[in-house]
Amino acid sequence: MRHFVIVGVLVAILTPLTYIGLSSAHMMPVEASAQSQIVDQMWNWDMMAVSFLLALIVVPMFYSLIVFRRKKGDTTDAEHVEGNTKLEVTWTIIPLITVLVFAYLGAYTLGETRIADPNAMVIKVRAQQWSWSFEYPDGFTSTDLHLPKDQQVVLKMQSSDVIHSFWVPEFRIKQDVLPGRVTDYRITPDMIGSYKVRCAELCGTSHAYMEANVIVTSQADYKAWVADQVAAAQALAAIPGPNAARGEKIYEQYCRACHSIDGSKGQSPTWRGLYGSTVELNDGSAVVADDAYITESIKQPAAKVVKGFDAMGFNPVNAGVTDAQIADLIAFIQTLK
Ligand code: CUA
Numbered sequence: 001m002r003h004f005v006i007v008g009v010l011v012a013i014l015t016p017l018t019y020i021g022l023s024s025a026h027m028m029p030v031e032a033s034a035q036s037q038i039v040d041q042m043w044n045w046d047m048m049a050v051s052f053l054l055a056l057i058v059v060p061m062f063y064s065l066i067v068f069r070r071k072k073g074d075t076t077d078a079e080h081v082e083g084n085t086k087l088e089v090t091w092t093i094i095p096l097i098t099v100l101v102f103a104y105l106g107a108y109t110l111g112e113t114r115i116a117d118p119n120a121m122v123i124k125v126r127a128q129q130w131s132w133s134f135e136y137p138d139g140f141t142s143t144d145l146h147l148p149k150d151q152q153v154v155l156k157m158q159s160s161d162v163i164h165s166f167w168v169p170e171f172r173i174k175q176d177v178l179p180g181r182v183t184d185y186r187i188t189p190d191m192i193g194s195y196k197v198r199c200a201e202l203c204g205t206s207h208a209y210m211e212a213n214v215i216v217t218s219q220a221d222y223k224a225w226v227a228d229q230v231a232a233a234q235a236l237a238a239i240p241g242p243n244a245a246r247g248e249k250i251y252e253q254y255c256r257a258c259h260s261i262d263g264s265k266g267q268s269p270t271w272r273g274l275y276g277s278t279v280e281l282n283d284g285s286a287v288v289a290d291d292a293y294i295t296e297s298i299k300q301p302a303a304k305v306v307k308g309f310d311a312m313g314f315n316p317v318n319a320g321v322t323d324a325q326i327a328d329l330i331a332f333i334q335t336l337k
Contacts, residue, residue: 007063014055022047032170032195032216034188035113039172042109049102113173114186117152125157125185127164127177129204129314130267131257132197132212138226140233143252144213145197147189148222155185160319165201168214174200189216204313206257206267242324247332250325254316261336269306275334280307291330298326 023044031037123145124135135141147153157166157177166185167174170193175185199210217225236246251261251271258268269279274289282305287293296303298321302311321329 003063003067007060010059010063011052011055014059015052018051018054019048022051029169030191030193031172032168032189032191032193033172034190035186036170036172038109038112042105045102045105049098116154116186117188120152120154120186121148122154122156125155125166125177126160126319127157127166127199127210128160128254128319129162129257129312130199130206130210131253132166132210133253134212136226136229138230140229141249141253142229143256144215146215146217146222146225147187148219149192149216150188150190151219152186152188155187157183157185161314162203163201164199164203164210167198167200168195169198170195176201192216192218210257242327242331244328244331244335246325247328247330250321250329251332254319254321255329258312258314268309268312271333272336274336275330281305282307282309294330294333295326298329 028040028043031040122137125145126133126135131143132145133141133143134145155166157175158181159177159179161179163179164177165174166177168187170191171187171189173185173187175183177183193216195214195216197212197214199207201207203210236243236249239246251259255271258266260266260270261272263270263272275294277289278286279289279293280286287304293304298316301315305311
């Protein structure tokens with residue numbers, strides 16, 4: 001009995017010490033969304049349970065190692081113990097109840113993070129290897145995610161190729177982005193600042209670099225930014241014919257993740273000096289990079305693969321790039337001497 005009391009006291013001491021130690025490690029980034037508080041509350045409950053379990057395992061283990069170690073010259077066997085129904089029932093019932101309580105808390109927390117505001121703003125998100133783009137309700141697209149503070153937003157997310165995962169650590173919520181199916185990500189940012197979307201699903205070579213800026217601003221700053229974007233998009237759209245500035249926008253949205261424009265080697269050939277050059281292909285032949293070749297390579301990326309590169313799974317046409325946009329892209333490539 002004395003041993004149980006001592007172990008009990010030690011467990012009661014080690015549990016809060018472990019919890020304080022874990023809490024002071026500051027494992028979480030700042031809370032930047034309304035949903036993050038309830039998630040962190042759940043995390044705290046988990047840490048309390050983890051601290052208690054650690055103490056419950058470590059204290060009896062070390063206590064037994066030290067107090068019940070074999071005495072010098074003692075060669076007898078230890079006492080044989082067989083079966084203890086009370087103990088077995090106890091260590092079945094208590095963990096069962098604990099697991100059920102935590103399952104309830106988890107489901108409750110998930111439900112709290114999904115409470116829908118009927119006035120939530122909808123932004124469409126497209127993920128592709130290896131970039132993000134955001135289509136705003138005002139009809140323009142950006143590679144940055146600007147959000148107004150204290151306004152709930154629903155991201156309607158879809159992938160152009162493989163499975164990605166939309167994760168902003170400061171918002172706490174994470175959601176897979178799938179090809180052929182729209183998934184929702186509901187968030188109410190409540191702290192002005194700059195954050196990053198990080199892809200949280202291994203999606204190929206440049207997965208680690210699949211990031212986008214998240215900028216949370218005041219409502220007024222957000223409105224001003226939207227007005228600027230709308231004006232710029234309208235001005236660009238009004239220019240007739242193939243246009244390099246429009247092409248650059250499309251490049252940023254669809255192509256930048258793999259093709260550099262400064263001559264550096266990426267996942268795919270650089271566009272610097274591409275137009276009109278002679279390109280060596282991996283079947284040993286060569287081709288001049290003219291309109292026809294570039295158009296074909298955009299529409300069917302696997303048709304003619306440049307020497308030293310692999311054909312990519314991403315197809316810009318499936319992602320929504322139109323013929324007019326391809327003409328804009330070629331106009332942009334022509335400027336990259
Ligand atoms: Cu997209 Cu990892």
